[in-house]
Amino acid sequence: MTRASAVDARWSLRARRAHTLIVERPHTEPLLGFYLSLLELQTDVCVPAEAARWLPAVNASSESELPTLRLERLPLGELSDTFTAFCRGMPSTAPEPIARAAQAASAADAETRTNLMLALLSGSRFDTEADVLACQPEPLAFLPRGFLSPLAEALSGLVALPDRLPRTPTCPQCGWPPQVSVLDDEPDARGTRRLVCAFCAAAWIFPRSVCPWCGTSGDEGLQFHVDDAMPHVRVEECRSCRRYLKSVDLRVRGLAVPVVDDLATVELDLWAAEQGFEKIAANLLGM
Ligand SMILES: [Zn+2]
Ligand SMILES: [Zn+2]
Secondary structure, three states: OOOHHHOOHHHHHHHHHHHHHHHHOHHHHHHHHHHHHHHHHHHHHOOHHHHHHHHHHHEOOOOOOOOOEOHHHOOHHHHHHHHHHHHHOOOOOOOHHHHHHHHHHHHOOHHHHHHHHHHHHOOOOOHHHHHHHOOOHHHHHHHHHHHHHHHHHHHHHHOOOOOOOOOOOOOOOOOOOEEEEEEEEEOOEEEEEEEEEOOOOOEEEOOOOOOOOOOOOHHHOEEEEEOOOOOOEEEEEEOOOOEEEEEEEOOOOOOOOHHHHHHOOHHHHHHHHHOOOEEOOOOOOOO
């Protein structure tokens, strides 16, 4: 049994939400159970407290430059030992392909492990590493993402976004695409939409009616699909580019935690796939 108390305080909201959703939606237990043990592994192995010392290496050269972080400049050799510990510590709740990828990466040489991190940060495919390690690319990609996302999140939290942010469909902090969209009321604006980054979890304001993938709005752009079982989560799918992401409406369910509610609504991803829509960015667990 996983315990929210064993999870870094910054992620305790996510852990509590995962526990709640497992009770409300028992079929999510295998996925969210793994997510909870992953939060514990990240707490044990990843060292966000040290993030400040990596900042000079990855900060963009000028204050107005986007994205503000160039994470591909991280000194990956220095992270090699902890990445090995992360792979070796993969919990028994991991899906079989991820467990196998973690085992293969643990047994590989240091250069191969560094290449996994580099492939993720430079947006490359994992085909070469998949051949070397005799694994599928997707579970291999999970390893550096699961390991580096706490560091990305910590670094992102150390950098202030420019005041006058241009309308950008990718994360202004790290350049990754959005994972999920969030709706909430603010003191000066009702129904503000924010996009949440798939890697560093930064959130930034984006127009409600615009597709973050292709920029289309109006009748050719977004339409919405809601499942009655989870009325605060909807699919925002684009008629032009056939991409989608989910939107979590905090005005309907104030206790929702968007990245966790995204993980807990696999049926919406299956629905979207059946309709021929492709997600803008798969979540950490590959959905
Ligand atoms: Zn980001
Ligand atoms: Zn689109």
